[in-house]
Amino acid sequence: MTDKDMYYNRAKQEGYRSRAAYKLKQLNEESHLVEAGDTVVDLGAAPGGWLQVAAELVGDHGTVVGVDLQRIEDVDGVETVRGDMTDEDVRAELVDRVGEADVVLSDMAPNMTGEYNLDHARSVHLARQAFETAMEVLAPGGDFVAKVFDGPDLADLKADVEHEFRYVREVRPKASRKESSELYLVAKRRLTAPVREGDEVDVTIEDVGSEGDGIAKIEGYTLFVPDTETDDEVTVRVTDVKARFGFAEQTE
Missing domain, CATH: 3.40.50.150 (Vaccinia Virus protein VP39)
Known part of the structure; x- marks a missing residue:
């Protein structure tokens, strides 16, 4: 059959x-x-x-x-x-x-x-x-x-x-x-995040998390940015997007 x-x-x-x-x-x-x-x-x-x-x-x-x-x-x-x-x-x-x-x-x-x-x-x-x-x-x-x-x-x-x-x-x-x-x-x-992987955005680091990554906010959405300090103003490229938070790295 x-x-x-x-x-x-x-x-x-x-x-x-x-x-x-x-x-x-x-x-x-x-x-x-x-x-x-x-x-x-x-x-x-x-x-x-x-x-x-x-x-x-x-x-x-x-x-x-x-x-x-x-x-x-x-x-x-x-x-x-x-x-x-x-x-x-x-x-x-x-x-x-x-x-x-x-x-x-x-x-x-x-x-x-x-x-x-x-x-x-x-x-x-x-x-x-x-x-x-x-x-x-x-x-x-x-x-x-x-x-x-x-x-x-x-x-x-x-x-x-x-x-x-x-x-x-x-x-x-x-x-x-x-x-x-x-x-x-x-x-x-x-996804409901205001950013997507590959986006480049300007952010201000508002705090540093427990793992040592800088924390930036975009429309209430959290981005973790390594090697940054509070009050840093940086341009970052989004590398990973999850439901409630994402990761980014500084552009050169």
């Missing part, structure tokens, strides 16, 4: 609306995305296979909201928004319903033309739209997942996503068809 038949048949037997449900299950097993009580947004959610899995994972105390231009048949415990996620009114409705999400998912794919470069470019465009939506609704420390077809435009997309998250991985679930070029960008722990 082929993988296609196996996952198709399992979906039918287990009551899932699409074989794609197993992709989310495998992504979650590998990357620990959705937990009980989470708020999850699924973009391009029709026909609802990912919504079913998400609802199981968040349990009775979680929230799952699906967005799609197509009508989605009711899923127990799931809310839906019908519309284009790039529309400002639809995004506003999503924010009103969700507030802040713990996880934003996108399994969207373009209508296939069979022309590889075109299909790849369209998949990157959809993933970027999902990323932009995630930046509006995703809570600090939240996670983001988007499907994209492998190709030359992937590196730029991944770099942009990496700028906003602690780390990003490319994951290919076993439930994906072997002949498919699809993969998932799995971005963990959204």
Whole structure:
């Protein structure tokens, strides 16, 4: 039995609306995305296979909201928004319903033309739209997942996503068809720091920490700078960014 038949048949037997449900299950097993009580947004959610899995994972105390231009048949415990996620009114409705999400998912794919470069470019465009939506609704420390077809435009997309998250991985679930070029960008722990790795900024050292590093503040965010003293005014390059603090070194 082929993988296609196996996952198709399992979906039918287990009551899932699409074989794609197993992709989310495998992504979650590998990357620990959705937990009980989470708020999850699924973009391009029709026909609802990912919504079913998400609802199981968040349990009775979680929230799952699906967005799609197509009508989605009711899923127990799931809310839906019908519309284009790039529309400002639809995004506003999503924010009103969700507030802040713990996880934003996108399994969207373009209508296939069979022309590889075109299909790849369209998949990157959809993933970027999902990323932009995630930046509006995703809570600090939240996670983001988007499907994209492998190709030359992937590196730029991944770099942009990496700028906003602690780390990003490319994951290919076993439930994906072997002949498919699809993969998932799995971005963990959204950053909220006002700086990013590689930024150069002017700072004043306000104090010296217990380890001997100077302490600078940028919009309330702490940067540790070695070899500095209180009241030093220095230009630094950010070398590492964590959720609540980061590290920097003086530029020459």
